Amino acid sequence: MQGAVCIRAERAADDDFFEAEFQRRLGEMDARPRVVIDRDRRVLWRSENAEKLLSPPVPLRLSDGRLTTDAVTTSNALADFIDAVGVDCSSMLLRGESRRHWAMVLAWSPQGRPDEVCLLLNLSIPHRDVEQSGLARTLKLTATETRVLDRFARLSTPREIADQMHISLSTVRSHLKQIHSKAGVESAVQLTQLVRGYCSC
Numbered sequence: 001m002q003g004a005v006c007i008r009a010e011r012a013a014d015d016d017f018f019e020a021e022f023q024r025r026l027g028e029m030d031a032r033p034r035v036v037i038d039r040d041r042r043v044l045w046r047s048e049n050a051e052k053l054l055s056p057p058v059p060l061r062l063s064d065g066r067l068t069t070d071a072v073t074t075s076n077a078l079a080d081f082i083d084a085v086g087v088d089c090s091s092m093l094l095r096g097e098s099r100r101h102w103a104m105v106l107a108w109s110p111q112g113r114p115d116e117v118c119l120l121l122n123l124s125i126p127h128r129d130v131e132q133s134g135l136a137r138t139l140k141l142t143a144t145e146t147r148v149l150d151r152f153a154r155l156s157t158p159r160e161i162a163d164q165m166h167i168s169l170s171t172v173r174s175h176l177k178q179i180h181s182k183a184g185v186e187s188a189v190q191l192t193q194l195v196r197g198y199c200s201c
Contacts (some may be wrong), residue, residue: 031127059096126199135198153195
């Protein structure tokens with residue numbers, strides 16, 4: 001009986017160790033922007049990447065030490081949402097003016113600190129580019145294919161990509177076809193899912 005108690009204690013210690021290890025590593029790998037604000041949306045703390053990621057075309061911004069949105073209607077909705085956040089996790093979807101881009105806001109108020117709100121943000125754009133994530137290397141993409149895929153991942157249309165890169169629409173379509181082949185996907189949806197899987201952590 002004493003041996004069983006000892007084994008249970010060792011397993012509990014192992015569980016604590018592995019839980020702490022996963023939390024530590026996830027914190028290092030999770031590239032989603034994180035922000036702590038007060039109820040007036042003044043920023044108290046932010047992750048290193050938050051300012052870079054919370055910029056156009058995403059509908060949320062860090063501006064003058066505050067969390068703001070790109071439209072009055074979403075600003076009012078965000079203010080109401082922040083006022084209602086409690087200790088349980090709440091979520092809100094904010095759409096940008098173009099409606100193409102969005103931010104999913106996960107929020108909670110820490111136990112014992114009711115005037116503060118922690119935000120974890122999932123965005124319509126990837127948190128890292130194709131080169132940083134290692135996807136370009138994995139798929140053996142050329143430099144131009146990498147730039148095309150980065151713009152595609154940020155929800156640019158082939159016409160917009162052509163205009164941004166100063167190349168023809170047929171060249172963009174050719175690059176996208178080559179990327180589809182290298183990635184082993186059959187649709188734009190599958191390619192988007194692959195990029196988000198690679199570039200969002």
